[in-house]
Amino acid sequence: MGLFKNYVSQTRKPEGFLGKMMLGGMNSGHAKLADWGFTHLPAMTPESAADLGCGGGRNAGELLNKYPKAHVTAVDYSELSVRKAKDYNKAMIEAGRCEVLQGDVSDLQLPKETFDLATAFETIYFWPGLEKCFSQVAKVLKPGGYFMICNESDGTDPTSLKFEKIIDGMRNYTAEEIEAALRAAGFSEVTNDHHPSKPWITVLARK
């Protein structure tokens, strides 16, 4: 595998030296997108939130800041991401407000009907089957709980489609494809928004 392909493929599951380098830039690289995504959340005071495919843990940290009464669980299947997210949220973990777990979203080992809110930033491209994984999210959300997905690709932008060809197992989705998978997994009140000038999308759904 060429070095470039190997490096960009670290975004799917960060591992080893290149994965460490990739994770180093992920928190800052995705911050603007994530902050735009956060503006779509409805007014709520969740007791319990989960950030799925948490990468370096910055967005779990943002959930902790945004909802000072919430406990936040961050999940990622990469050991390296888990380590980085634990490091990023060390103070909150010590304060008992956060935990970071290694796990796969296609088989979520979290207690059922527990979370008021789940988020997924820049990660569903790599999930093995949207409907199956969204059903797992629905399983752990409380009835009425929200699930928000935020992607920098709207499924049609040329840059992301190029990466799809380079990164094995990556798939870009349109907001409509995401919406359909959410409804099939049992979600309702599904809405989406496109950024006015970038190919960014947010899809919000309710269990």
Ligand SMILES: C[S@@+](CC[C@H](N)C(=O)[O-])C[C@H]1O[C@@H](n2cnc3c(N)ncnc32)[C@H](O)[C@@H]1O
């Ligand atoms: C591009 S990174 C995004 C990280 C973070 N959400 C952000 O916005 O910076 C994708 C992350 O999703 C994780 N991931 C991909 N597929 C996953 C799965 N099936 N289960 C859990 N984590 C997954 C990867 O390990 C990686 O850390």
